[in-house]
Amino acid sequence: NKQVIFKDYVTGFPKESDMYVTTSTIKLKVPEDSNAVLLKNLYLSCDPVMRILMQPVVPSDFSSYTPGSPLNGYGVAKVLDSGHPDFKVGDLVWGANTRWEEYSLTTATESLKKIKHTDVPLSYYTGLLGMPGVTAYAGFHEVCSPKKGEYVFVSAASGAVGQLVGQFAKLFGCYVVGSAGSKEKVDLLKNKFGFDDAFNYNEEHDLDAALKRYFPEGIDIYFENVGGKMLDAVLLNMRTHGRVAVCGMISQYNLDQTEGVKNLMHLIFKRIHVTGFSSLDYHHLYPKLLDTVLPYIKEGKIVYVEDIAEGLESGPAALVGLFKGRNKGKQVVVVARE
Ligand code: NDP
DSSP, X not given: OEEEEEOSOOXXXXXXXXXXXXXXXXXXXXXXXXXXXXXXXXXXXXXXXXHHTTSSSOOTTOOOOOTTSBOEEEEEEEXXXXXXXXXXTTOEEEEEEEESBSEEEESOGGGXXXXXXXXXXXXXXXXXXXXXXXXXXHIIIIISOOOTTOEEEESSTTSTTHHHHHHHHHHHTOEEEEEESSHHHHHIIIXXXXXXXXXXXXXXXXXXXXXXXXOTTOEEEEXXXXXXXXXXXXXXXXXXXXXXXXXXXXGGTTOSSOOOOSOTTHHHHTTOEEEEOOGXXXXXXXXXXXXXXXXXXXXXXXXXXXXXXXXXXXXXXXXXXXXXXXXXXXXXXXXXXX
């Protein structure tokens, strides 16, 4: 059973060498009288939050990785054997505690969701039809309280969450601009995901000036994925009664201390609502996400770009790549296709 093991707690940027691949043995059978499930892991999700779990102290919703144990995260798997009445051989599932290994014997069945719709790529259950989908759907529709015609700005806009927020906002009737870290990603935003406009933040030495260029009348909704300097520049450009949905702050995850935000007083000047939110609180919206998004996928009204890394061995590089912007779209690791 090939596994990706977490070596030790990380400071600064995560490196491939913070993980290693090893092989152990596992019996491909659920023990007698056990209600465990034996899973063959198919697709693993690389998520920025995994960097936070590489620290010894983490927020209460999470637990740190254990040095010497496999990484875990969201993933898609197939049931190979089952002692649990709710799961049978051949079922496809997705869930939050997928270990980075080929096969897993688990009793944590409460976090497994059965996959009912298999006429879409299974890997989508790590993204569009999984946790990032819930995040984008709830984050935009619930947290941002959007109105038709509003001006929306999305950072890390070509990633797993951002590309969906932009498309949800367009379908809703907003004007949407995204930022990303390369020309190629900016082209994706404009030509594939249908953003009204987009810019490469690495080419803008003055983010405030860039935002004024793209939003001469100001921003109503900021979907925050990066934090730091971008957030500071955005605050200057928010409109009165604007809303900031704080989804993540990836630019801060590898720093010892978060960067100072100078423009916080604009929260008051402009009566801005800033709401931090977690997808963990919105799983009740999952059926709504499926009802909304499955027809859109079939009608071609929503597209989803994935960056597929082949093989468990490619996992560490794929995960580390999130923090260098190497992924183009949702980063997925394929362990097996069936
Ligand atoms: P992405 O697929 O967007 O991958 C991460 C991207 O972040 C990179 O490709 C890179 O794109 C960008 N990035 C990396 N470092 C920096 C930096 N220093 N400054 C600016 N951009 C950077 O990831 P996700 O869509 O999965 O996640 C996006 C955000 O949403 C993250 O902050 C994540 O933690 C958060 N999140 C929060 C959830 C919640 O429940 N609140 C749930 C899921 C995600 P580029 O080349 O454009 O820089």
